[in-house]
Amino acid sequence: MSVAEVIGEGVFTEDCSEMVLVKDIEFYxxxxxxxxxxxxxxxxxxxPNGRIIGLSKIPRIVDVFARRLQVQERMTQQIAQALHVALQPKGVGVVADAHHLCMMMRGVQKQNSSALTSCLLGAFQTDSKTRNEFLNFVRSIPPR
Ligand SMILES: [Zn+2]
Known part of the structure; x- marks a missing residue:
């Protein structure tokens, strides 16, 4: 499925300007x-900048980009770009935290290391208060 198909009618006009955060979206x-x-x-x-997306759509957007041959860095950017295009929001922040079987099984055999990637757009890039609010929130999430 494409992002457009997933989003469908799921974008709404809403006068909301506070950060919306969906955390802990599992992906494979x-x-x-x-x-x-x-x-x-x-x-x-x-x-948001006058438009919001149905919250359940966000994990489905993640799945669109996860369920293909991928590299984590690109997936992180694609998720952020998809929201940027769909909503033209004031900013988007995406952080991915992943275990890679290619690290765990091959060569280095590190079982517990994880890779962190991020993509920050708009206010998340230009406004340190917004960026810190987001990153502090992500850091407060206990590791698994
Ligand atoms: Zn690999």
Whole structure:
């Protein structure tokens, strides 16, 4: 499914300007370099600019980009860009935290390390208060 199909009629006009954050979205993906799974959690935030998206749509957008051959860095950016295009919000922040079987099974064999990637757009990039609010919130989420 495409992002447009997933979003469908799920965007609404709403006069809301506070940060919306959906945390702990589980995902499972496949590393395109090694054909091995990577999996973890994504935290997605945005600041509306007159439009909001149905909250249940956000995990479905994550799935659109996770369920293909991927690299974590690109997936993180694609999720952020999709929200940016759909909502033209004041800002978008996406953090992905993932375990990679290619790290756990091959070569280095690190069982407990995870990889953190982020994509910050708009106010999340330009406004340190917004960025810190988001990143502090993400940091407060206990590791699994
Ligand atoms: Zn890999």
């Amino acid at each position: 993906s496949l590393c395109e370099h090694h054909m091995l799974p990577f999996y973890g959690r994504v935290h997605v935030a945005y600041i």
